[in-house]
Amino acid sequence: MEIKKVATRESYGNALVELGKKHQDLVVLDADLAEATKTGMFKKVFPERHIDCGIAECNMIGIAAGIATTGKVPFASSFAMFAAGRAYEQVRNSVGYPHLNVKIAATHAGISVGEDGATHQCNEDIALMRTIPGMVVINPSDDVEAKAAVEAAYEHEGPVYLRFGRLAVPVINDRPDYHFEIGKGIVLRDGKDLCIVATGLCVSEALKAAEELSAEGIDAAVINIHTIKPIDTELLKKYAEKTGRIVTVEEHSVIGGLGGAVCEALSESCPVPVKRIGIQDCFGESGPALELIHKYGIDAEGIKAQIKEWMA
Amino acid sequence: MNTLELKRTANEIRKGIIEGVHAAKAGHPGGALSSTEIFTWLYFQEMNVDPADPKKPDRDRFVLSKGHSAPGYYAALAERGFFPKEDLLTLRHTGSYLQGHPDMKHIPGVDMTSGSLGQGVSAAVGMAISAKLSKDSYRVYTLLGDGEIEEGQVWEAAMFAGYHKLDNLVFIVDNNNLQIDGPITEVCSPYPIDKKFEAFNFHVINVEDGNDIEQIAAAFKEAREVKGMPTAIIAHTLKGKGVSFMEGQVGWHGKAPNDEQYGQAMADLDRIGAELEKESGAYGD
Numbered sequence: 042m043e044i045k046k047v048a049t050r051e052s053y054g055n056a057l058v059e060l061g062k063k064h065q066d067l068v069v070l071d072a073d074l075a076e077a078t079k080t081g082m083f084k085k086v087f088p089e090r091h092i093d094c095g096i097a098e099c100n101m102i103g104i105a106a107g108i109a110t111t112g113k114v115p116f117a118s119s120f121a122m123f124a125a126g127r128a129y130e131q132v133r134n135s136v137g138y139p140h141l142n143v144k145i146a147a148t149h150a151g152i153s154v155g156e157d158g159a160t161h162q163c164n165e166d167i168a169l170m171r172t173i174p175g176m177v178v179i180n181p182s183d184d185v186e187a188k189a190a191v192e193a194a195y196e197h198e199g200p201v202y203l204r205f206g207r208l209a210v211p212v213i214n215d216r217p218d219y220h221f222e223i224g225k226g227i228v229l230r231d232g233k234d235l236c237i238v239a240t241g242l243c244v245s246e247a248l249k250a251a252e253e254l255s256a257e258g259i260d261a262a263v264i265n266i267h268t269i270k271p272i273d274t275e276l277l278k279k280y281a282e283k284t285g286r287i288v289t290v291e292e293h294s295v296i297g298g299l300g301g302a303v304c305e306a307l308s309e310s311c312p313v314p315v316k317r318i319g320i321q322d323c324f325g326e327s328g329p330a331l332e333l334i335h336k337y338g339i340d341a342e343g344i345k346a347q348i349k350e351w352m353a
Numbered sequence: 354m355n356t357l358e359l360k361r362t363a364n365e366i367r368k369g370i371i372e373g374v375h376a377a378k379a380g381h382p383g384g385a386l387s388s389t390e391i392f393t394w395l396y397f398q399e400m401n402v403d404p405a406d407p408k409k410p411d412r413d414r415f416v417l418s419k420g421h422s423a424p425g426y427y428a429a430l431a432e433r434g435f436f437p438k439e440d441l442l443t444l445r446h447t448g449s450y451l452q453g454h455p456d457m458k459h460i461p462g463v464d465m466t467s468g469s470l471g472q473g474v475s476a477a478v479g480m481a482i483s484a485k486l487s488k489d490s491y492r493v494y495t496l497l498g499d500g501e502i503e504e505g506q507v508w509e510a511a512m513f514a515g516y517h518k519l520d521n522l523v524f525i526v527d528n529n530n531l532q533i534d535g536p537i538t539e540v541c542s543p544y545p546i547d548k549k550f551e552a553f554n555f556h557v558i559n560v561e562d563g564n565d566i567e568q569i570a571a572a573f574k575e576a577r578e579v580k581g582m583p584t585a586i587i588a589h590t591l592k593g594k595g596v597s598f599m600e601g602q603v604g605w606h607g608k609a610p611n612d613e614q615y616g617q618a619m620a621d622l623d624r625i626g627a628e629l630e631k632e633s634g635a636y637g638d
Contacts, residue, residue, distance in 0.1 A: 068486065092482065100475045100509035107479020110457070110465060112410070113486070115479075130469060131506075135476055139457050139466035 045184075046209035049242075050148040052187035053205050054079025057116065059188075060195055061087045067195065070105050070117040072098045077207075078118040078148045098123040102131035102145070109141040114195060117143060121150035121204060125166035136200050137173040144194045145170075146203040150180075151292035152320065152337055153208040153242060155330035162325035168297025170202040171270040177223060178270040180204040180291075180299075182244035185214035186267055189221035197223060206292075208330040210242045226273035228280075232262035235286035235348070238277065240266045240299045243290040243319075246334075249341035254348065261288075261348070269299055274306040281311040288316045288351070290344055292334070295319040316351045318344055354397050359566045361629050362432060363393040367595045368622050369428025369441050375615040377424075377445035380453065383605040384498060385425030387529040387564070387590035392429035394569045395494055404434035407461045413491050414480045416465040418473030418507075419498035419527060420454040421607065427451055427460070435462035471504030473497075474524065478510045481522035481583075496525045500532030502543045508553070514583045515554030522583040523576050524555070527563070529592035531603045550585035563588025597621050 061067050061083055073096045075081035084091035094101035098119050105115040118124070124147040125132065136143045147166060154162045171178045177197060181187040187205060194201040213229075229244070230251055239247035244265045251261040262280055266273065281287055287307065289300040300317030307313060320337060334340045338347060354362065366389050374380040396402065400413040417426045424444060431438040443449035450459040454468025464480070467473035477495035484491055497507065514522055526546060534540045543549070547557045556579045558572045569588065576584040592606070593599030596618040610618055 068483075090486070094513060095509075097506075097509035097513070099471075099506045100478070100513060103472050103475020103506065103510065104479035104482065104513065107416075107465065107476035107481075108483045109479075110414075110476065111480055111483040111487075111489075113483055131472055131475070134469045135466070135472050 045212045047184035047212060048207055048209045049181055049184065049187040049205040050079045050207060052184040053146055053148065053191055053203070054082035056188040056191035057083040058086050060192060061090065064114070064195065066113045068092065068108055068113050068115045070094055070101050070115055072096055072101045072119045072123065074119055080118050098128045099131045102128045103135050105143045106135040106139070106141050109143045115143055116146050118146045118148065120161060121147035121163035121166040122161055125169050125202065126163055129169050132170070133173050137176055140175050140199055142198055142200070144201045144203060146205065148205040149207045150204045151206060151241070152325040152333045153206050153292060153330040155207065155333060156327050158327035159324040164294045164320040164325065165297070166204060167269055167293050167299065168301065171302065175199055176270065177201040177268065179223065179268050180241040181267050182241055182265055183210055183214050184212045185219060186221060190267065193221055193223050204241065206242055208242065211245045213245045213248065221267070224268045224271045224273060226276040227265040227267070228262065228276070229265055230261070230263040232260040233284060234260045235288060235352070236262040236264060236280040236284045237288045237290060237344070238264045238266055238299065238303055239290040240269060241292055243292055243339050246339060246341045246344055247290050250344035250348065253341065253345050259352065266299060269302050272302050272306050274310055277303060277306050278310045281307050281313045285313050287313055288318060288348055290339060291319040292339055293319055294322060296322055316347065318347050356567055357629065357633055359393055359397060361626070362397055363389050363566065364595070364622055364626050364629060366393060366425065366428040366432050368619065369431060369438065370424045371596065371610065371615060371618045371622065373424045373428060373441040373444040374609045376442040378609050379445055380424050380609055381421040381607045382424060382596070382609070383531070383592040383599060383602070384419060384527060384529060385422040386594045386596060386599065387592045388422050388425050388496060388527045389594065390564050390566050390569045391496060391525055391527065391588060392425050394566065394573060396429045396433045398570070399573050400494065401491070402462070404462065407435060411489065411491055414464045414477070414493045416473040416477040416480070416493070416495040417455050417467050418477065418495050419470065419501050420468030420473060422496070423453065423455050426455060430462040470498070470501040471506035474507050474510045477522065478514050478519065481514065481519040482517055484521055485517070485519065492521050492523070494523045494525065496527060498532070499526055499528045499530065499537050499543060499546065500540070502526060502546065503541050511550065511553040511555065518581050519583045520580050524550070524583065524585040526585065526587045527590055528587050529590045531592045531606065533606050535603055546587050554582055555585040556582050558584060558586045560586060560588040563590035564594045595622060595625060
């Protein structure tokens with residue numbers, strides 16, 4: 042059976058339209074990327090509530106902050122490189138410090154941007170955003186989770202950073218008992234030999250890797266950490282105690298992202314060896330997204346190989 | 354308030370600036386003193402605000418984009434009754450709500466956190482477009498430094514405001530001609546400031562003497578009549594205005610007076626106050 046694939050930026054656009062119908066106070070801002078970030082879907086239905094700021098991301102974040110002070114709920118979108126990178130200080134000082142109710146919804150995160158190459162592949166946004174006090178950081182794994190995250194972000198009072206991807210990824214959470222809650226990790230597979238903690242598009246790859254490892258006699262648990270801040274320390278601790286080995290997998294630098302966050306949480310609660318799989322302190326490059334995911338070792342094959350090597 | 358009352362109020366605000374910065378042993382007196390007539394006009398004449406209800410939804414908004422002039426902003430808010438004047442002496446002290454730069458979360462009457470130059474102005478633009486979206490009638494004012502407008506974000510915000518015809522928005526540039534490293538003409542000159550804002554589709558008003566309350570009054574009255582475009586008031590001011598040894602001195606951008614200098618500064622302001630009292634007697638006020 043063909044697995045359904047949806048890019049989480051597409052899920053974001055759809056979720057915005059649905060939320061826009063329910064909430065008159067929702068305003069969407071973009072910086073000349075509405076077609077790519079998919080806020081254009083919202084613009085088609087609610088043109089009067091969509092503000093295109095032009096190619097000026099720093100100003101867009103400031104405008105979103107100003108709008109939030111008047112009681113409306115702005116979602117400001119650009120590529121992760123520009124929303125979290127270029128406008129970092131605006132997010133920190135105009136949104137984070139006054140703890141304004143601004144949602145920064147960044148698309149085209151990570152190397153799966155593909156052909157545009159390193160200038161547009163942001164592998165540092167999670168690290169940047171999670172250092173800001175009071176900022177919630179969410180990196181959904183698929184269509185179902187992305188839509189739930191957008192709604193949860195709207196309901197949450199305070200700043201939220203949402204990370205979406207360009208590449209269509211498998212839908213893995215389409216089940217009746219799926220429940221999204223900010224800050225709560227989800228156990229997708231139990232296991233006793235090690236625990237793979239993954240986020241974003243790496244969750245489906247981690248699941249695949251765990252299945253293949255199982256056939257080779259390695260029993261790996263898989264946890265989906267969609268919220269990197271606040272991180273679910275309780276769940277991580279439980280699985281660190283249970284398996285004694287943690288592997289983190291992310292489409293982000295291993296410095297400061299999920300790997301960093303998990304190490305921080307466990308070093309204080311249950312120190313166990315942690316292997317960090319992700320972008321190894323380097324820039325990306327141009328190429329088709331799937332090829333890059335393979336080359337940088339964050340597909341199922343790469344995850345499996347690195348785990349086996351680590352455990353050998 | 355009549356002109357004389359506004360002048361007296363401005364002088365009281367200047368005393369508040371000197372007292373606050375002296376007590377803090379740090380802060381920025383120069384640009385606060387050059388902006389004093391602007392604060393005075395905004396908070397005592399122009400803006401619809403209520404110290405008893407600082408968050409009332411229909412209030413006019415003010416963003417101090419040149420956030421380092423906080424001592425002047427705080428002194429004006431205290432003079433207007435948003436918080437006790439004696440609290441000005443806690444400026445920049447550990448645990449005080451009067452932070453070095455404006456903090457909307459803790460200071461009554463502050464509409465936006467600011468201080469990193471170039472950022473406040475974007476928030477003001479956001480407030481103005483938000484009013485347009487929901488057809489609210491409040492107006493938005495933002496005060497910038499002439500050095501601050503070297504920041505690129507100011508022009509991103511100006512481009513947006515001009516394009517969206519935000520006639521509920523007024524930029525005021527405190528053109529005191531000095532920035533930390535020297536005269537703005539010797540650092541990275543932003544002149545001609547008026548022509549730049551004109552090119553960004555602003556209605557521009559040049560105020561020859563931005564420390565003359567009557568000229569400030571005329572400029573803000575003109576701004577109210579402007580339709581279909583934002584206004585930029587370029588106020589030519591004197592840095593350190595009112596304190597003889599600070600006037601026109603770049604060194605007083607971000608330095609606190611010592612005890613002796615404090616006494617001298619307060620004596621200058623007392624003298625100005627006494628002259629205003631004489632004036633009031635002459636007019637039978």
